[in-house]
Amino acid sequence: MSAAPELHPDATPPVLRDRPEPGIVRLTLNRPKAYNSLSTGLMAALQAELDAIHADRSIKAVIIGAAGPGFCAGHDLKEIRANPGRQHYEALFRQCSLLMQSIVALPQPVIARVHGVASAAGCQLVASCDLAVAAETARFATPGVNIGLFCSTPMVALSRNVSRKHAMEMLLTGELLEARRAESIGLINRVVPEAALDEAALGFARTIAAKSPLTVKTGKEAFYRQLEMPLAQAYDYASRVMTENMLARDAEEGIDAFIGKREPHWEGR
Incomplete structure (x- = not known):
């Protein structure tokens, strides 16, 4: 088994790519100081990687993980507030929506490898992936309601993964869900000790890569x-x-x- 890439906290680019095993690509969100928030730059980099993978027949499965203390904190609120206005907001959410749809449209299955917190658009990213494994310490939330911004776009992916009442509970309360609770409502597939997270994600990818x-x-x-x-x-x-x-x-x-x-x-x- 190949270990996860060793990342410097200030490393660039915003998305790293490696091949831990033949037929498997691992994409690592790499803005650890910003809790891997989905800046326009990170989304563009992830989109470019997915577009390249789409046409590569040698790739059988994709893992999306993250560097630093958490998976993804959602949209980059500092970037959003630095660029106010309808035109920027529309472009931002269009970019994010296309990114999430690209994951669904990708011929290869995509597995989310989740540690720490996945909130707002980060939770949307997990829900958009075909499969998801999470560490026991992982947490999930759609907390936009807490800051006056309902998680409307994360709602699309979330409501296609869990029941209506569970989705509405997350969207209306904004509360963090523990990994076991996220598993019980169908947001993720498996919960494992953090030390076993890489192998759990690779195990899914390895099994899929062996199929036609x-x-x-x-x-x-x-x-x-x-x-x-x-x-x-x-x-x-x-x-x-x-x-x-x-x-x-x-x-x-x-x-x-x-x-x-x-x-x-x-x-x-």
């Missing part, structure tokens, strides 16, 4: 598309996806390998 990349891409896209459809439409759409999937070379190989009691050899087609 075509099958994973097909399934991820279909999962998010069918969620927004009425039941009958969702079944019609999923049946078409299954048919196309069955005609793929990897499906033939996977079935033949299962019948022949051997390991499959994926071709990604």
Whole structure:
């Protein structure tokens, strides 16, 4: 196992990239002094990394983690107050919304590796990832209501992960949730001791990287598309996806390998 990258507290750029294992990319938010708040610069850097990963067939899974004492404190409020005005606010939230949608649209599954606090847009980032593992000491919140700014954009991702009442509880109270509570309401998948966090995230990524990349891409896209459809439409759409999937070379190989009691050899087609 490759250890997490060693980071200097003042290191740049705002997002670091490494490959801990073949087929796996780890992106590390790297504004530790600002608790990895989502400045326009950090969001642009993360967007650029995701855009590059989107087209790279050698990458099978992505981990998003963070440097310093916490995962992400949300938007950079100092930057926001230094640039007041409708035009800047609209551009900022459009940039963030596109970033979150890029994670959902990425062919490769994205795993959030969470330690410390993930609040506001940081909690939105966790909710936007396909999977999430967190340290026992991690905390989650959408605390905008406490400063007169309802977490409306984080609400979009949050409400697509947890039930309405749990989402509204977080949004209306702004209170911090402990990791075990976040797991129980479906915001994250697993809670582990902080010392086991890297291995837990890598374990998910390693398992996914061993699957057919075509099958994973097909399934991820279909999962998010069918969620927004009425039941009958969702079944019609999923049946078409299954048919196309069955005609793929990897499906033939996977079935033949299962019948022949051997390991499959994926071709990604």
